[in-house]
Amino acid sequence: LIRYGDDHYVRDVGAAFARTLGPAVPRAAAPVPPPDANKRLRIGYLSGHFYDHPNMHLIAGMFGHHDRENFEIVGITYGPERTGPERQKIVEQTDAFIDFGHADNVNALQQVKAAGIDILVDLRGFTESSRINLCRQRAAPVTVTWLGYPGPMPPDVVDYQLVDPIIAPEQDRDAFGCALAVLPSTYQMTDNTQPVGAPITRAEVLPGLDAETFVFGCFCQPYKIEPELFAVWMEILQAVPRSILWLWADDDLTRGNLRAVAVAGGIDPARLVFAPMMQKQQHLARVQHADLILDTWNYGGHVTTTDMLWAGVPVLAKRGTHFASRVSQSLLHAAGLPDMVADDADGYRDKAIALANDPAALAAIRERVVAARTGSALFDTPGRVRHLGQLYRAMWQRYVAGEAPADIHLS
Numbered sequence: 109l110i111r112y113g114d115d116h117y118v119r120d121v122g123a124a125f126a127r128t129l130g131p132a133v134p135r136a137a138a139p140v141p142p143p144d145a146n147k148r149l150r151i152g153y154l155s156g157h158f159y160d161h162p163n164m165h166l167i168a169g170m171f172g173h174h175d176r177e178n179f180e181i182v183g184i185t186y187g188p189e190r191t192g193p194e195r196q197k198i199v200e201q202t203d204a205f206i207d208f209g210h211a212d213n214v215n216a217l218q219q220v221k222a223a224g225i226d227i228l229v230d231l232r233g234f235t236e237s238s239r240i241n242l243c244r245q246r247a248a249p250v251t252v253t254w255l256g257y258p259g260p261m262p263p264d265v266v267d268y269q270l271v272d273p274i275i276a277p278e279q280d281r282d283a284f285g286c287a288l289a290v291l292p293s294t295y296q297m298t299d300n301t302q303p304v305g306a307p308i309t310r311a312e313v314l315p316g317l318d319a320e321t322f323v324f325g326c327f328c329q330p331y332k333i334e335p336e337l338f339a340v341w342m343e344i345l346q347a348v349p350r351s352i353l354w355l356w357a358d359d360d361l362t363r364g365n366l367r368a369v370a371v372a373g374g375i376d377p378a379r380l381v382f383a384p385m386m387q388k389q390q391h392l393a394r395v396q397h398a399d400l401i402l403d404t405w406n407y408g409g410h411v412t413t414t415d416m417l418w419a420g421v422p423v424l425a426k427r428g429t430h431f432a433s434r435v436s437q438s439l440l441h442a443a444g445l446p447d448m449v450a451d452d453a454d455g456y457r458d459k460a461i462a463l464a465n466d467p468a469a470l471a472a473i474r475e476r477v478v479a480a481r482t483g484s485a486l487f488d489t490p491g492r493v494r495h496l497g498q499l500y501r502a503m504w505q506r507y508v509a510g511e512a513p514a515d516i517h518l519s
Contacts, residue, residue, distance in 0.1 A: 113406060115260045115283035115430045122234055123262035123285065126244065130213075132264040133246040135512075142508040143226075149504055152182040152206075152225035152248065155256070156237040158198045159190040162411040163231065163256055165388065168194060169299035171201035173493040179500070182206065182223060186216065187237055213241055220247040227500050230266065233257020240265060250503050250513075252289065255296065258410060258432040260284040267513040268503060270496075271295050274438040275431055287513035289499040293485035293492070294442035296435060298414055300487040305389035313394040314381065317352070322464045325354040325398035325421075327383065327391075328412050330362045332404040338366070340457050341402060342373035347457075348464040352379045354398055392419045399470065400424060400463055405453075408436040417443055417486065420478045422470065424463070425449050426456045442486035445476060 112118055126132075151174070157163050174181050183202040186209060199205045208219045220228065220242055228248035232238035233256045243251035243266045253261050254270040261269045263285035269276075271288050272295040281288070310317065317323075324344065326333070345351055357363050367377035386394065392415060395401075401416045403409050403425040409416070413436045416423050427449055428434035437449045450456035463470045481487050495518055502516045 113430050113433070115280060118430070119260040119262050119283050119285055122259065123264075125234055126262055126265050129241040129244055132244050135267065136246065136249065138249070138508050138510055142510070145505045145508045146501075147226075148178055148180055149226045149500060150180045150182060150224055151500060152184050152220065152223065152228045153202075153231060154184045154220075154228055154239060154242065155231035156185060156187040156239065157232070157256075158183060158185045158195055160192055160194045160388075164194050164198075165302060166255065166297045166299060166411060166414065167231075168197055169301045169489050170297050170493055171198065173490045175494070175497055176203075179497060180204075182225060184208070184220060184223070184225075184228075186211070186239055213245070217242055217245055217247055226250065227252060227503060229254055231256045233259070233261065250507050252503070253286075258407075258435060260431060261286050268499075268516075270499070272438055274441060275434050280430075281515075288515045289503065290515065290517045291492070291495050291499070292518045293495075294435075294438040296410065296414065296439060297492060298418070298487050298489060300481070300489045302392075302418060303389050304419060305387070305391075305393035308390065308393045308397075310397045313383070313397055314352075314354070317381075320350055322348055322351040323354055323397060323399045324348075324351055324402055324460070324464075325395065325400070326402050326404065327354075327356045327395065327416070328404045328409050330355070330357045330366075332407045332409075333366070334404075334406055335369075336453070337405050338369060339373065340453055342370060342375050343457055344402070344460045344464075345370075345375050345379060346373075347461045351464060352381050353402075354381050354383060356383050358385055391415075395419050395421055400460060402456075402460060403436045405433060407432045408434070410435045413439050414486075417477055417480060420474065420481070422463075422473045422477050423448060424456065424460055426453065427451050439486060443477070443480040443484045444486075445473070445480065448473070 171181050180203045183198050183205045185207050208216045225248040227250040230240045230243050230253045233253050235256050251266040252268045253266045260283045268287045268289045272291045275295050363382050370377050396419050398421050401423040405426050425436035440448050
């Protein structure tokens with residue numbers, strides 16, 4: 109659904125799905141007398157993925173940066189029992205942690221309400237293992253969705269959706285059914301403490317490849333690779349003869365299909381090199397041997413693009429027309445690299461070819477990518493968390509004032 113290039117359609121299908129969750133509970137008025145507008149807010153983050161999961165990698169460093177004078181942070185999870193360092197990190201950085209396991213909706217709703225959450229932040233949206241019905245059924249006075257679902261939320265599910273000006277441009281405001289809480293840089297959180305593994309040599313990860321071969325790469329899930337995009341990739345390989353395309357695919361069928369299409373386009377299938385599965389820290393180390401990452405289009409890189417930039421590797425994206433296709437654009441702007449977003453397919457192809465043939469220009473871009481780790485909004489985790497806190501406070505103040513949810517913009 110989120111690959112569909114029209115956010116209005118995505119919103120409407122989402123609304124039809126939301127109706128299968130049961131009737132929405134209307135937003136209740138603030139009690140009389142109203143709560144303190146400046147009270148210490150109890151923020152609940154709701155996700156079934158508080159373990160070794162891509163979205164967890166984005167937010168793992170976030171919880172400890174919340175201002176504890178103003179916010180109490182509660183992790184709320186469900187599903188199979190999980191252990192491991194990622195889960196332990198969340199438990200240690202939150203003030204309370206609730207696991208309601210496989211509880212049914214009634215029981216889960218009771219547990220979340222009993223926790224006294226002021227603002228419930230759903231991190232899954234309409235994705236697998238979501239419990240966003242708890243927002244629709246008013247488990248907290250204020251409800252928010254963020255991060256897990258890169259598509260517009262329809263009305264009557266949550267009060268607010270966290271976005272940014274690129275993800276939700278003004279001209280497409282009507283595609284979003286709930287109030288928007290607009291962050292000043294990218295909506296996607298990052299963890300600026302994420303470890304990168306020990307250095308790996310080029311010979312270890314790309315055996316037999318000579319030093320002069322240019323390495324294009326894309327480590328997005330293969331389902332994001334569509335025929336029009338792959339055709340442009342083949343044009344790029346045709347124009348840069350001493351180059352390969354380094355991809356990730358973990359099954360023979362996918363690898364075979366991509367190689368067959370390459371052959372049909374006149375490309376030696378040996379120029380498609382497939383990376384095996386690898387532990388995350390080592391993966392971040394090996395991708396540093398890519399010269400240029402080529403983003404996917406209709407459903408672009410999200411966590412993947414953040415990972416590449418954190419590893420210090422340039423990413424080339426194309427301007428998108430809907431939420432899921434605009435995330436890399438948002439991330440590159442926040443990293444101070446807006447020039448790495450092409451306007452169209454021709455610009456994308458031409459820039460990839462130009463950079464492959466201009467080592468000095470590519471080296472200068474790579475220096476900017478590395479500098480962005482410490483000098484850009486994208487990886488300013490504490491600053492990004494402060495922005496979240498400002499938005500949460502504004503949402504709460506509207507609630508206690510008896511005002512309906514409305515768009516909130518941070519300058």
